[in-house]
Amino acid sequence: MELQQMRYVVAVAETANFTRAAERCRVVQSALSHQIARLERELGARLFDRTSRRVRLTPAGEAFLPAARQALDAAERARAEVAAASGELRGRLAIGTIPTVTAVDLPGALKSFHVRHPQVRITLRVGSSDELAEQVRQSTLDIAFLGLPPDVQPKGVRGRALAQGELVAVVAPGHPLADAADVDLRRLSSEVFVDFPAGTAARAQSDEAFAAAGVSREVAFEITNADLLARLVRLGLGIGMMPAAFAPELRDVHVVELRDPPTRVEHLIWSRLRTSPAAAAFLDVLHIPADQIRERRNTEGTDPRQVPPQGSPESD
Known part of the structure; x- marks a missing residue:
């Protein structure tokens, strides 16, 4: 073979x-x-x-x-390790990200890394948090940025929570709620929604919040990217839920702050296997301390739905 x-x-x-x-x-x-x-x-x-x-x-x-x-x-990693031992960083760096990451300036980080290490081949893949976490576990990706409900943490990987933030509603400029104040989820529940597919982490953030508020809603349009969500909202076909830090990136929609908003936590994760030189160098660009990058022993018995505190070094 x-x-x-x-x-x-x-x-x-x-x-x-x-x-x-x-x-x-x-x-x-x-x-x-x-x-x-x-x-x-x-x-x-x-x-x-x-x-x-x-x-x-x-x-x-x-x-x-x-x-x-x-x-x-493994063969790619072996070649990269030999090159790194000789003082030259080579190989591949495969990164995955959700489309609404805001905790880091990802394009800026990629630019800084490329300037420092021009011989490393960078690939970037956009997807859902569940897909990206599985690809890190399978070593298809080296690093991924996820967005998860606050009571969920990724399993089978190392990582840290980067930031926690609230979601807001986005509506068409002429929508009756565009200038409303003191809006809560119950008031939103009668609207038609544009949201991410059922079963994804991005959808769960809103679903769990509406369920906790004791109301249900209709999601008529299931989409996979923020740009399409914004286009459907602008046309008045529904309203959407977006992270408050990302909503300003959407053109020609009105942001409605909520009294009882859903929240999400952004995570940075990497493999529990030996970290490649390229991945370790990228984590260094993100100012992740070296002692957090090193291979760690799995902690048995950890509650898989407990979010590590801000700056926690590990998600197992």
């Missing part, structure tokens, strides 16, 4: 197409197909179901893919 074969499997899994995978890996398709077939013979199982229209992982392929990614990440 060779690392190159694993790269080919990952490329096919991510593109669902042998031709596109070969283009990504810069090899001819026949060579890629031959190496995957050779690996399948060695494993004694087919990794992909192939038809003229689609390519998808078999159950064996789904079992193989996470291990292949971890092996490739």
Whole structure:
């Protein structure tokens, strides 16, 4: 079994197409197909179901893919460790973030890191907190910025809480609530809402607050990014809930402060495995102390829904 074969499997899994995978890996398709077939013979199982229209992982392929990614990440980390020992920082830095992060100036931090370490390849992925936390646990991402309800903390990772803030309602400029004062969740509950998908951490922040207030609401539009939320709100199709620190980023909507607002906590998380030199260097840019970055022993018995206090070094 060779690392190159694993790269080919990952490329096919991510593109669902042998031709596109070969283009990504810069090899001819026949060579890629031959190496995957050779690996399948060695494993004694087919990794992909192939038809003229689609390519998808078999159950064996789904079992193989996470291990292949971890092996490739380990090889990348080994190369980076050797370079770091020679005084040169190289390798990959994969970062994930929610679209409404406000606790740090992420573009500014990325710029500072790139100036200091131009040989490191930076990738950035935007997603939901649940997806990003799982990708950190699987070592697909090195670092992620999350937004969670205040009674929830990410499990299976190291990290720290960055900031806690309130949510506000955002409405169209001509909406009857645009100039209202002393607005609470009960008054909002009769409105139609634009919000993140059910089951996500971003949605839970509001759902739990409305439930605690003893009221229900209608979420007619489920979206995955803040820009689309703002567009639907501007057109008067519904109202939304956004972190107060992020709401000024939205154009042409009116912010309504609430008497009983939902809250969220922003977290920075990284893997419980050995931190790569690039990830450690980025955490240094964010002024995370070195003793918090070092590998720590898991604390058994921690309440998984207890948020660590501001500046807490660990989320297990």
